[in-house]
Amino acid sequence: MKRRNFLKIPALGGLAFMMRGIPIRAYAQSPLLNAVAKQTQANGRVLVLIQLNGGNDGINTIVPLDQYSALSAVRSNVLIDESKVLSLSGVQNTGMHPAMSAIRGMYNDGLVNIVQAVGYQQPNFSHFRSTDIWTTGSDADEYLTTGWMGRYLDTLYPDYPTNYPNADTPDPLAIQIGTGMSNMLQGPSINMGYAIANVNSFYNLVNNSVGATPNTAAGHELTFIRNIAQQSQGYTAVIQQATQSATNLGPYPSGNSLADQLKIVAQLIAGGLQTSIYVVSLTGFDTHANQVEGTGNTSGPHAALLKLVSDAVSAFFTDLKMQGNDQRVTAMTFSEFGRRIKSNNSGGTDHGTAAPLMVFGPNVNPRIIGHNPVISPQTTVEDNIPMQFDYRQVYASVLKDWFGVTPQAVSDILLHDYPTLPIFKGAIATEVQGSAIAVASDEMLSQNYPNPFSRNTTVSFNSKGGTVTLQVFDISGRLVKTVLEENYAPGRHEATIDRSGLAAGNYMYRLTNGSDQSTKKMIVID
């Protein structure tokens, strides 16, 4: 990244931002400068990835109000009292957990995009494996040793770490706070991130403190080596400089470890670091037992976690806005999986599959992408929320529409083509979201026959027992028809799809059975 390009970026929306503590006047909206801005708009943009470790309960986060009676039947012991669910401006049947009033406020202010039911085919229920899938960007049965962000950074900085930092790129490419080095940032030969072990070690770094050591010869040498280690990192000076030249302007909640991390991120952004990726995290979402407390199930550990997220993200964007940096920043949550639809008898929920994720910032489309999950009152412990969007569609959207990566490069980074989603303003969904995932064999779900068809068509499928759902989606991903939703004994079955309500065109039909799903295309003609 060239610093001179960075300086040329107009602050979107005409706001000034701070560069090493010096206010940079936003450029006038001249057409010529706009053209420059278009070329370089990726520069200066920041993505903050908020990892929610443990598997967040999506149903209790973004609540599908139109499924409430079915949910009452299968997870009454954890379900949020319907009257307590926060409504969203302009949204009919979807609400938010009552602990998330701050994010609800952001949504109503047009700062939140929600993507429903994000996951991947053949979901894995292991924290570790599913985390690795999300961080590397792999298929469920694919093992990658590099991370999706590491591959992205490698395309921009292929020589790293040779001669870094340097005059053009003086700052870390990515900064991670907490939990070691994420393999999200692992590049082909080296981790592309700068790791700050925790909030305390950041302030130790800023204050040139290396922690206590024993009063022995070993302690003496340990202090010496730690000092050299801390100060010889190529990026220590720029981080110290950034923190000295800018302070947080907005208030942050105390006792909120995510807020502590985001506060540092906001300060570093304000201090002028060119770092474009930050990774922060909050753990504890593995709510197998007693996830709710209180009347209406509105308090308890899960509520407390969501409140931490909500208050932290809200404080972060308030601060960014006061700094004049909010237009440059997008933040996004992700978690290795959602939780089971049916709650357990311990007052908790076990590992699940797809779940909603949230994208924050003034540049997102303030809307919900996708539909509420369809919950059957017969849901068993085997059933899971079918995925609507592959998680790499979200990544592809971020890369293309936020960082301005070309479609070919996005495809190289994510190792396949993934249709993007209209997460960002001005972004157009590139293709029906099912196209990348319609690769299932006929075994679970056959190709319809006849195809194309004008009145009826037949499909066959395998049930492994339990609820089977067959649904039809249009090419924008909207659910247009639920063909069947009932229990099927294990074995082969047939179903008929009639075209009533379907205009001529291309559609996807998808079978869901427990955590398995299969999607195929069909064509309706007049």
Add this chain to the structure above:
Amino acid sequence: MGNNNRRQFFQQFTGGSSVAETAAYNIAEDKLFQKYANKEMPHGYAKATATLTPYSGAWTETQAMHLLRRATFGLKAQDIDTIVGMGMNYAVDYLINNSNPNPAPPVNNYYDTQADPTGVQPGQTWVNAPYGDGSVNSLRRASLKAWWLGLMVTEQLSIQEKMNFFWHNHFATQTNVIGDARMCYNYHAMLRANSLGNFKNLVKLVTKDPAMLQYLNGYLNNKNAPDENYGRELQELFTVSKYNSPNYTEEDIKQAARVLTGWKINTSTLTSYFDPSQHDTGNKQFSSFYGNAVINGQSGMAGANETDQLIDMIFSKFETAKYICSKLYRFFVYYNIDATIESTVIEPLANLLISSNFEIKPVISVLLKSAHFYDVNNMGCYVRTPLEYVVGTFRAFNVQMPGNYSVADTYNVWNYLRNYSLNLGLDLGDPPNVAGWPAYYQTPQYYELWINSATLPNRMLFTDMAVNSGLSNGPRMNIKLDVLNFVKQCSNAGDPDVLIDYVCSMLLGVAVSVTERDNLKSILLSAQQNNSYWSDAWNEYTSNPTAAHTGTVETRLRSMFTYLLRLAEHHLC
């Protein structure tokens, strides 16, 4: 995708002439080092108070690991139980007596670069071949260094390589100055054969060794044009040292040089000989430091005897024994010798050396069996040298050469490590000068000189690459640490707490703080809060090591080891 540039980046560690690169780093200009390194000898900390009396405390893994860390080029898990089982006395005796004084010599590994002009075949040794030319000698010196480093990597339970390196640092010569690789090898072999022998005898051998005669111009020292170089270093660096008051005089140096006139090198047999025609046959009068001794000049071949008399005279000084014992102390224990340690440790060791007629073994034995050595305040304070760092990493992770490796491939790996050590400030075979490496003598920084703002990031890069992408040097080398096998050595690797205790105790010289321990555990558990997630993943892997199960645990271990090996504690032992 920049692979080219990356290769160039890593090649800066692996190619090129060593002397220039080592000399290029100017520690005086390293502001960070100057800010944090010792300004005076450290004081005010809890010092070891135990003396040379035999250690009689518990003999557990803690003591066994301390012994192995200091007496070998790196701890291997499989050796710990052995050493614990032996008990202290037998363990120290075993390390001292299980030496390898005469390993198979270095061979032609350079056949892919250049055919040996003297006809040495691939895999055959060149040490007895004709000189050839300068080009092949450059390759042979690289072969010698790689071979030497390989001996450190593959050494079994023994103190041999450590002692060999001690003498290499003490009787320092530079292969790049000597030039003839065979002479370098012979000098190396002489030090090796006498590493645990007699100090006085060693000084006599070194004094007359062709490599040393060439390195310090002894072969040019003659009655008409005395060269004081060796006469000076013999006293200043090899024996009595310059740290005495009163001390030997400039006149003593001149007189010693006169004694040493007449030694020559036969470049065809690579042996030294005495040429009486070049010898100064006058009497040599020494100062009061040497009791006004006179070495009577002798003519003919008897003139050679004066050299032994000179050395006998020097060895009559207590300072000689004391100095070598202080160097052994700084090599095995810690650099800070205060008045108490001088009187309770160094001087008793010096007396023992003298009473043992300068045999080295009794001194090493008493030191490594002493309560002082095992005093907890002497643990963890030794900064691992660059060689110990890179070789120790290979030893700790029990890195094995792939079965299809040729001689050249194997040497290539050792050469990579040798070059990496060079990049970290220690060029095996080529110390900066005759004084050896400053980390062993430069007051008040000593060991701290190994760690500076250039070397520490490169140390971390070494382990980062070794754990993640693998260490590469050419198309046939990619060596990645086997983290799974390392962890399998732990008695209960499925328990994250046990596992972290194990890896910390094996790889870190100092216990980590609770905070760092929590960081390690958080990495291992991917920030999950329940130990069972690791236990389940580990059990799945051990009972059914599919690609999926293996990948899951390996990913976490690699992250954890990356972090662990970057800790300051990893540079100490």
